Amino acid sequence: MPYLSPLKNSQVSDSADEIVGRLEDVLVKVKPGEYSALEYIVIRKRRHKKRIIIPYEAVENFSREEISLRSLYSKINILETPPDGYIFLNRDVMDQQIVDVAGARVVRVNDLRIGDFEGKMCVLGIDVSLRGLLRRLGLTWIDFLGLFKVNLIDWRKAQPVKGMLKLDSVSKDLTRLHPADIANIVEDLSLKQGSSLVLSLDKNMAARVFEEIDPEIQKILISRLSPEHAARISERMSIDELVDLLQSLPKHQSKQLLEYVEQERIKKVNKLLSYEDDTAGGLMTTDYLSGSPEDSVAVTVEKIRQLSENFRSINYVYVLDDKGRYKGVVSFRTLLVSDPLDSLKNIMKKSIHLTVLHPDQSIKSVAHLMTKYDLNSAAVVDQDNKFLGVVTVDDVMRVLVPNA
Amino acid sequence: MLRFMDKKNTKEIKKKKLWPKLLLIMSVIGPGIIAGTADNDAGGIATYAVAGSQFGYHLIWILFLTTFVLAITQEMGARLGIVSGKGLAALIRENFPFRATFFIILLSFIANWANILAEFSGVSAVANIYGIPNWLFVLSSAGLISWLVISGNFKNIQRIFLTSSALYFAYVFAGFMSHPDWSAALKSIVVPSWIPTKDFLFMAIALIGTTVTIWGQFFIQSYFAEKGVRTQDLNWSRADVYLGSFWTNFVAFFIIVATAGTLYVHGVTITDAADAAKALEPFAGVLAKHLFAWGLYNASMLGAGVVTISTAYTITEAFGWEGKVNAGFKESSSFYKLFLFCIFSTALVVLIPNFPLVPVLVTSQALNTFVLPILFFFLLKLLNRKDIMGDNKNGLSLNVFGWISILILSGLNLAYLGYLVFNIIK
Numbered sequence: 001m002p003y004l005s006p007l008k009n010s011q012v013s014d015s016a017d018e019i020v021g022r023l024e025d026v027l028v029k030v031k032p033g034e035y036s037a038l039e040y041i042v043i044r045k046r047r048h049k050k051r052i053i054i055p056y057e058a059v060e061n062f063s064r065e066e067i068s069l070r071s072l073y074s075k076i077n078i079l080e081t082p083p084d085g086y087i088f089l090n091r092d093v094m095d096q097q098i099v100d101v102a103g104a105r106v107v108r109v110n111d112l113r114i115g116d117f118e119g120k121m122c123v124l125g126i127d128v129s130l131r132g133l134l135r136r137l138g139l140t141w142i143d144f145l146g147l148f149k150v151n152l153i154d155w156r157k158a159q160p161v162k163g164m165l166k167l168d169s170v171s172k173d174l175t176r177l178h179p180a181d182i183a184n185i186v187e188d189l190s191l192k193q194g195s196s197l198v199l200s201l202d203k204n205m206a207a208r209v210f211e212e213i214d215p216e217i218q219k220i221l222i223s224r225l226s227p228e229h230a231a232r233i234s235e236r237m238s239i240d241e242l243v244d245l246l247q248s249l250p251k252h253q254s255k256q257l258l259e260y261v262e263q264e265r266i267k268k269v270n271k272l273l274s275y276e277d278d279t280a281g282g283l284m285t286t287d288y289l290s291g292s293p294e295d296s297v298a299v300t301v302e303k304i305r306q307l308s309e310n311f312r313s314i315n316y317v318y319v320l321d322d323k324g325r326y327k328g329v330v331s332f333r334t335l336l337v338s339d340p341l342d343s344l345k346n347i348m349k350k351s352i353h354l355t356v357l358h359p360d361q362s363i364k365s366v367a368h369l370m371t372k373y374d375l376n377s378a379a380v381v382d383q384d385n386k387f388l389g390v391v392t393v394d395d396v397m398r399v400l401v402p403n404a
Numbered sequence: 405m406l407r408f409m410d411k412k413n414t415k416e417i418k419k420k421k422l423w424p425k426l427l428l429i430m431s432v433i434g435p436g437i438i439a440g441t442a443d444n445d446a447g448g449i450a451t452y453a454v455a456g457s458q459f460g461y462h463l464i465w466i467l468f469l470t471t472f473v474l475a476i477t478q479e480m481g482a483r484l485g486i487v488s489g490k491g492l493a494a495l496i497r498e499n500f501p502f503r504a505t506f507f508i509i510l511l512s513f514i515a516n517w518a519n520i521l522a523e524f525s526g527v528s529a530v531a532n533i534y535g536i537p538n539w540l541f542v543l544s545s546a547g548l549i550s551w552l553v554i555s556g557n558f559k560n561i562q563r564i565f566l567t568s569s570a571l572y573f574a575y576v577f578a579g580f581m582s583h584p585d586w587s588a589a590l591k592s593i594v595v596p597s598w599i600p601t602k603d604f605l606f607m608a609i610a611l612i613g614t615t616v617t618i619w620g621q622f623f624i625q626s627y628f629a630e631k632g633v634r635t636q637d638l639n640w641s642r643a644d645v646y647l648g649s650f651w652t653n654f655v656a657f658f659i660i661v662a663t664a665g666t667l668y669v670h671g672v673t674i675t676d677a678a679d680a681a682k683a684l685e686p687f688a689g690v691l692a693k694h695l696f697a698w699g700l701y702n703a704s705m706l707g708a709g710v711v712t713i714s715t716a717y718t719i720t721e722a723f724g725w726e727g728k729v730n731a732g733f734k735e736s737s738s739f740y741k742l743f744l745f746c747i748f749s750t751a752l753v754v755l756i757p758n759f760p761l762v763p764v765l766v767t768s769q770a771l772n773t774f775v776l777p778i779l780f781f782f783l784l785k786l787l788n789r790k791d792i793m794g795d796n797k798n799g800l801s802l803n804v805f806g807w808i809s810i811l812i813l814s815g816l817n818l819a820y821l822g823y824l825v826f827n828i829i830k
Contacts, residue, residue, distance in 0.1 A: 005502075097494075097724070133502075133723065136506075137506055162498075190629065191632045224634065
């Protein structure tokens with residue numbers, strides 16, 4: 001099976017068996033979801049410091065036994081400088097980190113598997129195994145029992161890291177991963193690369209990924225981003241996550257970040273900041289959908305349509321009166337099956353029959369109540385029954401099962 | 405039933421990777437200080453104690469020199485880490501041939517492993533001083549370190565680290581209690597003296613090798629890289645590194661003074677740190693003995709922890725196994741496996757009866773000084789790369805200092821090798 005590493009520094013000869021030089025590198029173009037064909041080879045000329053670049057079409061044989069050109073060296077079109085938009089396999093991929101998109105992890109490239117695909121010599125896979133390392137050392141014979149298995153990652157499912165974590169060059173497969181998986185990848189990368197990956201994502205995704213990142217790394221990352229970028233991310237973060245972040249930052253930094261947050265959100269943030277961390281108040285979010293008792297189902301559904309961008313895991317509409325008092329709750333399911341002309345007050349579950357939380361209730365009792373009554377979310381109200389926010393089951397889970 | 409915890413605690417537990425957890429502790433104290441403190445580990449204390457007892461104040465000027473070498477090389481490592489955002493092992497792997505990477509990582513691993521061995525021999529020595537059964541004390545200490553690092557109870561680690569840093573003042577007290585000849589001691593800082601014997605040369609090499617270390621070079625860079633220090637804070641990190649370099653040699657000075665003022669003056673020779681603790685008693689009082697012994701235990705444990713973390717981290721980084729730290733539970737990851745391997749293999753080796761500990765430790769220190777120039781060579785190459793360092797490339801003067809350090813180290817190595825060869829021929 002051909003690998004790239006044994007070919008490096010092999011002699012390249014032309015059709016007259018004249019030695020041209022030694023193979024130094026191979027240029028490919030990375031296209032998402034495709035095996036990259038070898039397009040140019042870089043040759044270090046004999047007794048010259050000069051490097052020349054030859055199109056891969058001019059190559060006859062490309063194997064460990066022989067690398068040879070189809071014609072005489074003098075008849076080949078030679079490039080002096082590398083064309084734009086290509087990456088160097090040895091310089092930019094070999095020994096560098098890549099993102100294994102399927103496995104949602106970051107690995108180091110030990111070798112590259114090349115081979116024929118649809119009549120073209122392509123990079124097919126990335127060897128990340130110990131056997132790849134032994135091959136690099138020329139010590140494969142040590143493993144005569146075949147204990148070390150080759151572990152290949154499909155080239156199409158890999159995202160090179162070096163110089164490639166910029167807008168538009170990040171593969172769609174990667175951005176389609178779950179935010180928690182992307183967050184894992186960001187944590188694995190170096191800070192620089194991690195932050196450029198975050199910045200390559202669209203606003204909403206970036207915010208969601210950011211929320212999933214380990215708080216300690218979050219703190220470091222945000223201080224590395226420019227204020228504008230930090231603002232762009234914090235703008236789309238949910239209020240409770242933003243508050244957690246602000247609390248963990250040193251004063252001057254959180255102040256700086258707050259300067260970019262809208263006035264309305266600041267009010268909410270300040271309110272949340274006033275609750276203790278380990279209470280329902282500290283746990284709740286103030287991103288919720290609400291309606292008045294007189295609203296019709298049709299109006300409410302339209303509202304959901306318009307606002308769903310800004311709200312994520314919300315499955316209920318909370319019904320509040322004009323003084324902001326908690327009246328009842330309507331699930332999306334109820335909305336779906338009700339008469340569009342009916343008003344919310346007729347279909348809602350009345351708050352007096354529901355379990356409500358108080359802001360100073362401890363996490364322990366919140367979890368207890370939510371488990372007991374099988375609640376996905378619960379409203380938090382003050383002593384005048386004024387609606388304050390919502391605690392969802394995932395907020396609680398995150399505290400209870402922090403290592404996930 | 406689920407266990408409940410308050411949110412503050414869980415936030416600390418949530419860390420998936422070890423490194424960020426360590427950062428948390430060390431956000432209080434700078435990395436330079438940590439490296440500097442852990443530098444005075446069991447091997448260091450033994451070397452200083454023996455150096456003082458054998459050669460009195462004659463070797464103190466070497467400390468003065470190593471302070472500079474340490475400060476310069478650590479500053480370069482810190483800068484490389486800050487600007488590139490990567491550890492030294494990763495950078496070497498990415499920018500040099502794989503065989504070279506493998507070679508340097510392998511040598512570093514061997515030298516580090518022997519270094520950890522030295523830490524447990526320090527633990528064992530403390531057991532001897534107090535007559536505690538060796539196996540019990542060494543194994544429970546190994547268990548304690550593993551538990552502290554793997555469970556990641558950071559409040560405890562932080563407390564322990566702060567206490568143990570403070571414990572280094574034990575040596576300063578021990579130094580004062582030995583009533584040394586202060587004027588001679590201070591004069592010897594700047595006035596070089598040389599005794600043309602093999603032992604003196606070896607001791608000079610050992611002094612440098614125990615202070616300027618391979619693991620320290622990897623540690624400081626990874627630390628700064630992962631801490632996310634910004635390029636504009638380079639000056640702050642510089643100050644931290646310089647302070648750490650000063651601190652490590654400041655403590656070393658007092659250890660040498662303590663044994664020089666007592667043992668050397670009375671012609672008592674010792675071969676290790678435990679000897680030093682026992683031998684100090686008649687001259688400097690029973691308190692000095694206890695201070696010395698507990699300082700040694702503290703240094704051994706701290707060294708074992710930091711050197712092992714640095715070693716495991718270096719290897720996972722070089723071979724690309726760091727990504728798997730997240731896979732499944734912690735124990736299954738390469739990092740923790742390597743960590744536990746280093747801790748328990750060394751602890752067990754120390755317990756082998758009649759194990760030739762001293763030759764192994766001596767060889768390890770020689771290996772350390774042998775590998776250092778190679779490592780510095782890589783370091784200098786990387787620091788002169790415009791594509792990595794940008795405007796923070798090494799200036800001319802730093803390059804000159806760097807090369808001088810490499811030359812001094814290589815020169816000392818060659819001289820020592822020359823002595824060895826000469827002796828064999830003779």
